[in-house]
Amino acid sequence: MKTILHQSNNRGHSNFGWLDSYHSFSFGRYYDPQRMGFGVLRVLNDDHVTGGAGFGTHPHDNMEIVSIPLWGNMAHKDSTGTNGVIKTGDVQIMSAGSGITHSEFNLSKDKDLKFLQIWVMPKERNIKPRYAQQSYDLNYNLNQWQTVVAPDEEQALWINQDAYFTMIKTDRVLQTSYRLKQAANGVYLFVIEGMLKVKEHQLKQRDALGVYEAEEVEMEISKDAYILAIEVPMG
Structure with missing residues (x-):
């Protein structure tokens, strides 16, 4: 990774x-x-x-x-x-x-x-x-990733690219992971609110972490956080 x-x-x-x-x-x-x-x-x-x-x-x-x-x-x-x-x-x-x-x-x-x-x-x-x-009512699906933009998912807005926009809001400290949908993709994690920890990286509000050459990204998300994951082809 x-x-x-x-x-x-x-x-x-x-x-x-x-x-x-x-x-x-x-x-x-x-x-x-x-x-x-x-x-x-x-x-x-x-x-x-x-x-x-x-x-x-x-x-x-x-x-x-x-x-x-x-x-x-x-x-x-x-x-x-x-x-x-x-x-x-x-x-x-x-x-x-x-x-x-x-x-x-x-x-x-x-x-x-x-x-x-x-x-x-x-x-x-x-x-x-x-x-x-x-x-999209993220407060209805707290502590769960929700894909809002995708090329191939019925509940998401269609995009002319092999890209996925996925968001999550939390009401508690959450140990979770993001699994990439395509092997050649990377994911750009943008902290809208709260804090996010990925390995040694501690991210606060409006920090971002790009991750590539990985199948899955394990993380800890703070309480009352709002995270945007943008998965895109790296080519």
Whole structure:
């Protein structure tokens, strides 16, 4: 098993007033040749958007884009005809494919929106753009891993890649493991809240650990934790 540790205080940082963003990988003005991604996971931005602000209409192509609101609600509109709201507890995925335009705004006028924006490079290029979102109640399945994005699972949102997004919330200290679904994949463990221990690595809030050349990752998760596991091909 090989690992790579990304501590929260070593992430890139951009602050535009209306947007305060921390970058796990090179993005925008932040560039680090050692932080160009983890396998096909290319972007993980931890975004805070002030009340009433947001991203105006802009284009994407050939990227799988996952948004996970952590606090607040986000208005979304795109060129597939989607016009709706992504709420805390929802997961959204957009396959940009051959080309899509979209906008995202904080629905509240006076409270911050906090969300994760994650980009995964696609398996097949130039597919027809598509959009989907779904609500997941992790509090209903406490202390259990729940897959929310996958290429082949009925209860998960479909992604154009051999990638899996799995989340867990805890209400007690938990000894558990994550078993990788494909042998050529690695998994990027991101601590949204709480603490996580994997072998000698002690991770706190917003730290991350990439694990590869492993079949299973054993770990200890603290009480009141919220963990995101992003499993991706390493090629």
